[in-house]
Amino acid sequence: MQSLPPQLRILDHPLIQHKVSYLRCRSTTKKQFRELLEEVSLLMAYEVTRELPLEPVEVETPLERTTAYRIRGKKLVVVPILRAGLGMVDGIMRLVPGARVGHVGLFRDEERLEPVEYYFKIPAAPADREFIVVDPMLATGGSAAAAVQLLKDRGAVNLRFMCLVAAPEGVEVFREAHPEIPLYTAALDRELDERGYILPGLGDAGDRLFGTR
Ligand code: PRP
Ligand code: URA
Numbered sequence: 001m002q003s004l005p006p007q008l009r010i011l012d013h014p015l016i017q018h019k020v021s022y023l024r025c026r027s028t029t030k031k032q033f034r035e036l037l038e039e040v041s042l043l044m045a046y047e048v049t050r051e052l053p054l055e056p057v058e059v060e061t062p063l064e065r066t067t068a069y070r071i072r073g074k075k076l077v078v079v080p081i082l083r084a085g086l087g088m089v090d091g092i093m094r095l096v097p098g099a100r101v102g103h104v105g106l107f108r109d110e111e112r113l114e115p116v117e118y119y120f121k122i123p124a125a126p127a128d129r130e131f132i133v134v135d136p137m138l139a140t141g142g143s144a145a146a147a148v149q150l151l152k153d154r155g156a157v158n159l160r161f162m163c164l165v166a167a168p169e170g171v172e173v174f175r176e177a178h179p180e181i182p183l184y185t186a187a188l189d190r191e192l193d194e195r196g197y198i199l200p201g202l203g204d205a206g207d208r209l210f211g212t213r
Pocket of ligand 1: 170
């Protein structure tokens with residue numbers, strides 16, 4: 001990648017980086033991996049929600065009436081890309097307990113490395129909501145770009161994408177498909193290998209999370 005696209009935000013908070021270092025370790029157990037992914041997702045969500053729109057509300061303090069601020073509009077929607085995105089939901093929900101959850105089921109065809117859709121369910125009135133699409137890995141970018149496109153096709157307009165580790169190839173694919181959508185990652189890694197795995201990466205996030213290999 002020549003230069004970083006303006007939509008890309010690398011979250012370099014020390015606590016996030018510290019936890020990502022343990023997520024990368026092959027010796028990290030499944031239990032630890034699950035807990036760390038939840039913790040790092042909470043920390044990332046704090047940054048990802050920084051620019052949510054606010055609206056003024058009038059409240060009575062014990063002393064007087066004042067103007068305070070609340071997040072505007074309908075409830076935020078967190079959309080994990082199944083399966084591995086599920087590991088990021090609880091951390092975000094701890095920060096935004098009222099959020100709704102949509103689900104997009106995609107798996108990567110291992111031959112062609114292209115996303116295949118198998119499930120889609122989101123709350124009503126997508127045009128009025130803010131969406132955070134989550135997946136730990138942005139590899140070729142096919143799954144992230146497809147998930148965002150599916151949401152746009154159903155009327156969603158306010159979208160953000162949040163991942164843990166991104167490959168330059170995936171950032172480029174995402175930029176070409178959705179240049180206006182903010183893309184947050186904790187790490188921008190070196191490259192993809194011939195099987196489409198991120199190097200150095202952290203391996204297969206779904207398998208590490210669910211113990212399927
Ligand atoms: C992984 C990962 C992303 C996708 C990234 O999921 O969680 O969804 O691959 O790859 P891409 O950027 O090249 O599309 P996978 O398809 O392995 O499914 P899983 O989460 O069910 O394991
Ligand atoms: N999906 C993963 O889980 N890991 C990778 O490195 C690439 C795709």
